[in-house]
Amino acid sequence: MSQLFTPIKIGRQSLDNRLVIPPMCQYSAKDGLPTDWHLMHYGSLSHSGAGLMIMEATAICPAGRLSPFDLGLWSDDHQLAMKKLLDSIRQYSPMPIAVQLVHAGRKASMSQPWQNFHYVKPADGGWQTVAPSAIPVNDNYGTPVALSKNEIQAIITQFAQSAIYADKAGFDMIEIHAAHGYLLHQFLSPIANQRTDEYGDSLENRIRIVIEVYQAIRAVLPTHKAVGIRISATDWIEHGWDLSQSLVLCQKLAALGCSYIHVSSGGLSDAQQIPVGPNYQVNFAQAIKSHIDIPVIAVGLITEAIQAEAIVSTGQADMVAVGRGMLYNPHWGWQAAETLQAQVIAPPQYLCSTPHGVKNLFK
Incomplete structure (x- = not known):
């Protein structure tokens, strides 16, 4: 029996199998609101056979967007628009749907990546970016303003409020985005975080905001609703954020009741040196899984069924996320x-699509 296609629970949420669609930015929203593109895109993926779909990085406030074209959840209007999107998809698909909440920090206010990727200045419809410290990613990004402690507290509150909107919209789960060089990852990494207050310097201080965001979100959601987190296990840069620090963070989150850890890597700096290849991040998921007792999702150039099956069946991770594929x-x-x-589950309209000779594919 395939282990990839066996059921699993995340918190109290039952999943039909261990195949996950990870968040993939579409840069197609208008004022943070979903468009017809999102209905077509997510509607299609909802019939992919995966056990869980995690919606793209969705900003907790306008200044938290990766670009002016990102989804957001910061008002009643955004909640209602997301609910309408989910209701439309759920007419035809039973797939559980999560949302990933994000603040992009110093990587915010960028153009669509297919449009000569660059910083969008406030005069051109962008905004001033913020970060733990006033250190830009590189010359292609804006120079951020260092956040005050009051501003940090306001962002933590915005994460919690966005989670409330997500719950009311009907998302089955919440994922906190603390990876890929966005704001929470910026606080974790000593490369981007050079503060000397209680949110910087020591490991305990650098992980503080992630812990507080998790606790703030957990406090406002029903107990049955799972809250997970995506991390970059390493910056791939010497003296940056690394696996040993990730293990400390994950153990603390697990002790607080975090529902799962979604393990990626990199994204903080273009100085990273990543040996990209099949399964290049799976060893990080395996290491984290060996230290905690909550589900772990592996991701990264997992493109073949046998490859995904091996990751789950050998216990390297509990679930596998397939994005570009x-x-x-x-x-x-x-x-x-x-x-x-x-x-897998398929809509009745597609039951006649199985190739000749294939039997019992659809439930």
Whole structure:
């Protein structure tokens, strides 16, 4: 029996299998609101055969957006628009849907990546960026303003308020984005965080905001609703954030009741040296899984069914996220199930689509 296609629980949320669609930014929102593109995009992926779909990085406030075209959850209007999107998808798909909440920090106010990727100045519709310290990513980004302690507290509150909107909109789970060089990751890394107050310098201080964001979100949600977190396990830079520090953070989060850890890496600086290849991040997920008792999601150039199956069946991770592969082939999950002789849920309109000779693919 395929282990990838066995059920799993995240908190109290039951998943049909261990295949995850991770967040993938679409840069197609208008004033933070979803558009028809999101309905087509997520509607398609909701029939992929995955057990869970995590919606793209969704900003907790306008200045937290990666670009002026990012989704947001900071008002009643955004909550209602997200609810309408989810209700439309759920007419035809039972797939659980999570949302990833983010503040981009010093990596905010950028153009769409296919439009000569650059910092969008306030005069051109962008905004002043913020960060733990006034250190830009590089010359292509804006120079951020260092956050005051009062401003840090306001951002923690915004994360919690955004989670309330997400809950009211009907998302099944919440994921906190503390990876890929965005604001929470910036606080974690000594490369981006050169503060000397209680939010900087020591490891205990640098992880403080992540712990406080998790606690603030957990406090405002129903107990049944899972709250997980995505981290970059390492900056891939000497003297930066690394696996040993990630283990400390993950153990503290697990002790507080965090529902899962979604393990990625990098994204903080263009000085990173990443040996990209199949499974290049899986060893980080495996190391973290060996130190905590909550589900761990592995990600990173996982493109083949047998590859994903091996990660789960050998205990390297509890779940596997397939991103680019799902964009390229929205029925990747169906084909993986066929390869592994497993079953997936499909809409009745597609039941006649199985290739000749394939039996019992759809539940």
